[in-house]
Amino acid sequence: MQTKFTNSKVLNLALASASALLFLVPTLSAIALTGNSNNSEKNISQIRDSFLVAQANCPTRRSRVDRTFETPNYYVTICSGDSQNSLGYYVGAAKDGSGGITVPLTRRSGDRYIAANGNTIYAVTPYELRVSRNGRTILNERILAVSGDDTFSARGCRNRESTFVTAETANYIVSICGGDLPGTYIGESKNGSGRIRLPLRNYGRDRFVAVNGDTRYILTRNELRVTQNGRTILRETVRNWN
Known part of the structure; x- marks a missing residue:
């Protein structure tokens, strides 16, 4: 795949000129992330800091x-397919204006979108950009934040619902x-493979319990635990609590 480089100066000019903008946006080519380097750690650092380099x-x-989709530092747009790529496109841009990237999607699975540029993989869901x-x-x-979804907000609750945790x-x-x-428990895998919405059975201070048949979902500040017939089938530490 042929790559093209842009820099912040070109991007600023593109924002001021519609013709320049159209010229800079690629059709099928992914924008390059880094130059050649023998130092893999340097490559990784460069990608982390500026992996988005086009409009x-x-x-x-x-x-x-x-x-x-919006993250603290990036905007991601999922574009529909066309005659050149039926799955569509992943388009990202850094909020600080340092650049962006356009890459054809390689997979769409529910709320999960995946694009690849060589050995670099971009995956975005309503919960994370990885x-x-x-x-x-x-x-x-x-x-x-997520747009283009009238049913659920980025945090899982319906638009007119309150989000407690x-x-x-x-x-x-x-x-x-x-x-x-509080009245509803909503759990979703980060890879977009599944979502469950259940009424809460009970709740207390920083402890919420939902039940689906023989399966019990227990969320506390410390962990998410799922049991089935009294046997723990999943236990994961809570990393962030908001």
Whole structure:
């Protein structure tokens, strides 16, 4: 795949000129992340700091915006497919204006979108943006907001619901939602493979319990534990609690 480099000066000019913008946005080519280097650690550092180096814009007139995601430092746009790439495109841009990248999607699975540029993989869900290289995570940021989804907000609760707690473990995001009081447990795997929404059975201070048949979901500030017929089948430490 042929790569093209841009810098912040070119990007600033592109923002001021529609014709320059159209010229800079690639169609199928992924924007290069780093130059050649014999030092892999230096490469990883470069990608972590500036893995987005092109303008965030759908690459062709026939591809439209399907969804957008926002993290603390980046914007990601998922564009629909066209005759050149039926799955669509992953388009990202750094908030500080340092650049962006446009890459054809390689997979769409529910709320999970994956794109690849050589051995660098971009994966975004309504809960996280993860970039990995050679199987090693080099960037992982939480999603702050999602557009293009009228049913659920980025944190799992419905748009008109209150969010009481959002907890993150290594593999899951759990939201406690409700009205004036907590009433619903929502759990979703970070890889987008599944979501469950259950009424709370009971709750106390920093402890929430939901039940689905013989399966019990217990969330506390310290851990997420799932039991089945009294036997623990999953236990993960809570990394973030909001």
